[in-house]
Structure formats: structure tokens, C-alpha cells
Amino acid sequence: MPLVSSSLNEWGNMNSAAKITVANLSRRTLKDKLFKGLVLFMSLITISPIVLIIYKLVEKGYRQISLDFIIKTPPNTFEAMTALSNGELIPGGIANGITGTLLMVVLASVIAIPVGVITGIYLYENPGKLLANLTRNISDILQGVPSIVLGLIAYMWIVKPITSGFSALAGSVSLSIMMLPMIVRSTEETLKMIPESIKEAAVALGVPYYKVILRVLIPTGFSGLLTGILLGISRILGETAPLMLTALGSSVINLDITKPTSAIPLLIWEFYNDPNMVDLIWSSSLLLMGMVLTLNLVSKRIAARTK
Amino acid sequence: MKEDNVNIKDPVLSIRNLSVAYDKGNYAVKDVSADIKRNAVTAIMGPSGCGKSTMLRAINRMHELYENIETKGSLILNGKDITDMPTIQLRRMAGMVFQRPNPFPTLSIYDNVIAGYKLNGIRLKKKERDEVVERSLRDVTLWDEVKDTLHKKGTFLSGGQQQRLCIARALAFDPEVILLDEPTSALDPVATSKIEDLLVKLKENYSILMVTHNMSQAARISDYSMFMYLGELVEYGKTKDMFTNPKDRRTEEYLTGKFG
Numbered sequence: 001m002p003l004v005s006s007s008l009n010e011w012g013n014m015n016s017a018a019k020i021t022v023a024n025l026s027r028r029t030l031k032d033k034l035f036k037g038l039v040l041f042m043s044l045i046t047i048s049p050i051v052l053i054i055y056k057l058v059e060k061g062y063r064q065i066s067l068d069f070i071i072k073t074p075p076n077t078f079e080a081m082t083a084l085s086n087g088e089l090i091p092g093g094i095a096n097g098i099t100g101t102l103l104m105v106v107l108a109s110v111i112a113i114p115v116g117v118i119t120g121i122y123l124y125e126n127p128g129k130l131l132a133n134l135t136r137n138i139s140d141i142l143q144g145v146p147s148i149v150l151g152l153i154a155y156m157w158i159v160k161p162i163t164s165g166f167s168a169l170a171g172s173v174s175l176s177i178m179m180l181p182m183i184v185r186s187t188e189e190t191l192k193m194i195p196e197s198i199k200e201a202a203v204a205l206g207v208p209y210y211k212v213i214l215r216v217l218i219p220t221g222f223s224g225l226l227t228g229i230l231l232g233i234s235r236i237l238g239e240t241a242p243l244m245l246t247a248l249g250s251s252v253i254n255l256d257i258t259k260p261t262s263a264i265p266l267l268i269w270e271f272y273n274d275p276n277m278v279d280l281i282w283s284s285s286l287l288l289m290g291m292v293l294t295l296n297l298v299s300k301r302i303a304a305r306t307k
Numbered sequence: 308m309k310e311d312n313v314n315i316k317d318p319v320l321s322i323r324n325l326s327v328a329y330d331k332g333n334y335a336v337k338d339v340s341a342d343i344k345r346n347a348v349t350a351i352m353g354p355s356g357c358g359k360s361t362m363l364r365a366i367n368r369m370h371e372l373y374e375n376i377e378t379k380g381s382l383i384l385n386g387k388d389i390t391d392m393p394t395i396q397l398r399r400m401a402g403m404v405f406q407r408p409n410p411f412p413t414l415s416i417y418d419n420v421i422a423g424y425k426l427n428g429i430r431l432k433k434k435e436r437d438e439v440v441e442r443s444l445r446d447v448t449l450w451d452e453v454k455d456t457l458h459k460k461g462t463f464l465s466g467g468q469q470q471r472l473c474i475a476r477a478l479a480f481d482p483e484v485i486l487l488d489e490p491t492s493a494l495d496p497v498a499t500s501k502i503e504d505l506l507v508k509l510k511e512n513y514s515i516l517m518v519t520h521n522m523s524q525a526a527r528i529s530d531y532s533m534f535m536y537l538g539e540l541v542e543y544g545k546t547k548d549m550f551t552n553p554k555d556r557r558t559e560e561y562l563t564g565k566f567g
């Protein structure tokens with residue numbers, strides 16, 4: 001008999017324990033749901049600007065996008081006004097801006113990539129050295145320098161003494177300084193992620209150190225480096241402020257690096273100041289946004305593929 | 308240390324009073340002397356941290372990769388002091404295989420085998436390259452498994468295959484000694500026994516010096532054994548003698564599993 005009663009007791013206990021758990025559980029699921037709802041809401045807030053931006057750009061800009069938009073230079077105010085009053089699309093395009101942006105981005109990359117990659121290698125190779133730490137810190141500070149200040153610097157270094165006037169070169173220099181810290185960082189971080197064992201494998205084969213870096217570490221980390229470079233480019237693609245003080249702008253296509261040159265963001269600023277050109281703001285922004293997004297997606301792809 | 312039971316004529320490698328310190332005065336390898344037999348497997352055993360890897364890495368001067376590592380004593384490889392050799396020559400003569408398989412992730416199986424030539428910029432004719440690749444892969448019994456996928460990345464192989472690929476990479480240089488640092492500790496038993504068989508076969512043409520944590524592995528495949536403890540070479544002798552009749556109390560305790 002006692003045996004039965006004790007087991008009955010246990011049964012009772014278990015039952016009440018189960019009840020408590022059920023109560024806890026429903027409270028917990030409620031909290032869970034609330035939390036999930038909150039997280040979802042916050043995520044929506046985060047993504048909504050980009051969705052709204054893209055929506056607005058496409059809505060307002062797509063009509064102007066055509067072959068002419070890419071191969072022609074902007075109309076003058078009068079042409080734009082005439083087209084507007086006739087209810088037509090604004091003629092012309094932003095070829096000067098596109099070529100200027102490409103020219104300056106390429107030139108900035110040509111300057112920033114070798115300097116940045118080599119600096120990154122140096123930082124990776126000498127983690128504890130004073131000069132390396134100094135360089136790393138300064139590079140981080142550089143990343144925080146307002147871009148207009150970099151424009152001023154390039155103005156003083158290039159515009160006045162070298163090209164004696166506004167120039168694509170000056171624009172590129174200011175942009176390259178902006179890219180530099182990103183490339184330095186991504187190079188160092190990428191190299192750090194390569195297992196020491198890969199490096200030792202090469203050293204054990206008698207490969208001299210500089211060849212280990214050039215032929216093993218850089219190829220192994222290539223996609224990481226490329227990702228950093230692409231992100232750096234997408235960062236400078238839309239920069240306006242430093243270009244105002246350096247490249248200035250040009251109404252014609254210019255490929256001479258010592259001459260004033262236009263860029264897509266500069267054109268957007270110019271269109272903004274001319275009431276007749278407002279429609280071109282949207283299409284130019286759409287194009288610029290498209291370029292930035294593409295670069296970002298490509299670099300994400302590359303980064304994901306290597307993981 | 309009892310030197311009398313190792314009397315090796317024409318050793319492939321002579322280790323003479325070798326000491327290595329990572330920080331000044333703090334020796335991880337202390338005054339080790341030993342002659343390594345040609346065409347034999349020599350095992351280096353000892354508890355973790357006793358300096359096995361440190362000693363092995365001194366032999367192909369891997370320590371030069373890092374600053375502040377102090378190496379004293381001399382290492383005579385094939386009658387020549389290793390510090391007198393250009394690094395490339397030394398490392399061709401003393402191939403190294405690491406604990407974790409480390410094929411170059413960007414290179415194909417084929418290119419991994421000839422990586423030593425490729426990365427050093429040593430030109431080979433296509434025919435020579437093909438020969439080196441086939442010979443090395445046959446030596447490690449990998450040829451039949453990969454001959455149709457030579458241009459796939461080496462990292463697609465299984466762990467055991469990757470390790471054999473790494474051995475092939477060392478063999479491609481036709482070295483005098485092969486230094487292996489716990490080459491099977493990251494592998495499963497099947498892959499391990501393949502590598503053990505391989506090493507026994509390879510000693511016909513090469514001299515093998517292998518660090519191992521695994522006593523039964525040392526007993527199975529090695530001809531000579533070293534027992535190291537706290538940086539010192541405590542005992543060195545024929546594996547059979549050492550396992551049946553260890554001279555030093557510490558060796559005996561280690562071999563009977565009392566520590567380590």
C-alpha cells in the first residue's frame with residue numbers, strides 16, 4: 001500500500017510541475033513573440049530608407065534613362081526649359097559626368113591600391129612595431145577626416161602648385177586619400193585571416209619571404225583584397241564635397257587629368273542649382289545608386305564565395 | 308643520455324649540442340646531440356611541450372621566420388653545416404610536413420605538387436613537370452586516386468589525401484630527409500594507417516624523422532626512437548630496445564603511460 005500512495009504522490013507532484021511549466025511556457029512564448037515582433041519592426045525601419053530611396057529614384061528617374069543619357073552632355077538651361085515647356089523629356093545626358101567619374105575613380109585607385117596594399121602588408125608583417133602601430137592609428141584617423149577637408153588638402157597640394165588650376169588629378173588625389181584607409185585595413189585583416197600554416201608551407205619549400213607574400217599570401221587573400229577595394233571604390237563614387245574644391249566640373253567630356261573635370265555627383269549638385277534641370281537629378285542619382293549597389297553586391301558575392 | 312646504444316655510421320643528419328630558445332635564456336630545446344640514420348624512420352616522442360616541434364623546425368631553419376628565436380649548436384646535413392647552405396638548398400634537402408594538412412588553397416593538385424618549383428621560380432619543361440608530379444603522387448599512393456582530377460583544387464581532397472599531397476609536395480624536391488611533425492594527428496585511423504604504410508615504404512629512398520604523440524605508431528613504424536623531456540633528449544636508441552628495455556626511468560614512465 002505505501003508503495004502505491006508514494007507513487008500517487010509523485011504523480012501529483014509531477015502534474016503540478018507540469019502545470020507550472022505550461023504557464024511559464026505560454027508567458028515565454030508571448031515574450032518570444034513580442035521580441036520577434038520588435039526585431040522585425042526595427043529591421044523594417046532599417047531597410048525602409050533604402051527601399052524608399054530606390055523606389056523614388058526609379059519612379060522619378062527612369063524616364064530620362066536612355067542611350068542619349070549616357071553618351072551626351074547636359075543641355076543648356078534654355079534647351080532644358082524649352083523641352084520642359086513642350087512637355088518633353090530633357091534632351092542630352094551626363095556623359096561628361098560619367099567619363100569624369102570613371103577617370104577619377106580609376107586614377108584614385110591607381111594611386112590608392114598599391115600604396116594601401118603595401119601599407120597593409122607592412123602592418124601585417126610588423127604587428128608590434130611602433131611605426132606600424134602609428135601607421136595603423138593614423139590610417140584609422142584618416143578614415144574619419146571629413147571629405148571636404150581632404151578636398152582642401154588636395155587643393156593645396158595639387159590645384160595650386162601642380163596643375164595650377166582645378167583638375168581631375170587633384171580630384172583623384174583627394175578621393176585616393178579617402179580610399180586609402182579602407183584598403184589598408186582590408187589588406188591587413190585579409191592577410192591576418194590566412195592560416196599561418198599556409199605561410200609556413202611556403203617557407204618550408206624555401207620560398208623567399210617576398211615571394212611568399214606575392215605568390216602565396218596575396219593570391220590566397222585575393223578575394224578579400226578585392227572586396228576591400230570594391231567597397232573603397234563604392235565609397236568614393238558618390239563623393240561630392242572634395243571634388244568641388246578640386247575637379248570643379250566641366251560641361252564637356254574631359255580626359256585630360258590636368259584640366260577641370262565633371263563627375264556624376266558634381267552634376268547632380270549643378271542640376272540642383274538649376275530649376276530647369278531638376279528631372280536630371282533623379283536619373284543621375286539613379287545611375288549613381290545603381291553603380292554603388294552593383295559594386296556592393298559584387299563585393300558581397302566575392303566575399304561570400306570565398307568563405 | 309646513453310650514447311652507447313646508438314652508433315650510427317654515415318648519418319644523414321648530425322645534431323650537435325642543439326639549443327633553441329624562444330625568449331632569451333629560456334630554452335625549449337636543451338643541448339641535444341644525436342645522429343640520424345639514413346634510410347630509416349626515426350621517431351621523436353615525448354610529452355606535450357617538451358620541444359619536439361622546436362627541434363624539428365630547427366633542422367630546416369624554420370625559426371628564421373620569426374625574430375628573437377635563438378638557436379645554438381650545429382646541424383650537419385649530409386656532411387654540410389646547414390647554416391652554410393642557401394635556405395632554398397637546405398629546404399630542398401629537408402622537406403617538411405606539418406601536423407595539419409596545408410595544401411595551397413589557390414593551387415590545383417598538380418600545382419601543389421610542384422609548388423616548390425613554381426613558387427621559387429624554378430623552370431621545368433612540361434615533360435619534366437609531368438614526371439615529377441606523377442612520380443611524387445605515385446610515391447604517396449595518391450596517383451590512382453587523383454590522376455583524373457589533377458587540375459582540381461588541392462583543398463577539395465579529404466584530409467588524409469591532403470596530407471599525402473603535402474608529403475608529395477615535399478618529395479617533389481627529392482629531399483634527403485623528410486621532417487614530419489605529428490603528420491597523422493589530425494587524421495582518422497584509416498588515413499593514418501595509409502600514411503604509416505607509406506612512410507615505411509618511403510624509407511627505402513629517404514630518411515625520415517617524425518614527431519609523434521602516438522607511442523604505438525612509433526613502435527609500429529620507427530627503427531630508432533628519441534624520447535625528449537623538458538627540452539632534453541633523455542634517451543635515444545633502437546625502437547625495439549627502447550620499448551622493451553628503456554634505460555631511463557622517465558622513458559619507462561612515459562612508455563608505460565605514467566605521464567604524458
Ligand SMILES: Nc1ncnc2c1ncn2[C@@H]1O[C@H](COP(=O)(O)OP(=O)(O)OP(=O)(O)O)[C@@H](O)[C@H]1O
Pocket residue numbers: 329330335353354355356357358359360361362520
Ligand atoms: N612560438 C613560440 N613562442 C614561445 N614559446 C614557444 C613557441 N612555440 C613553442 N614554445 C614553447 O616551447 C616549448 C616547446 O614547444 P614545442 O612546440 O616544441 O613542444 P612539442 O614537444 O612539439 O609539444 P606538442 O607535443 O604539444 O606539439 C613549450 O614550452 C612551448 O610553450
Ligand SMILES: [Mg+2]
Pocket residue numbers: 359360361488
Ligand atoms: Mg609539436
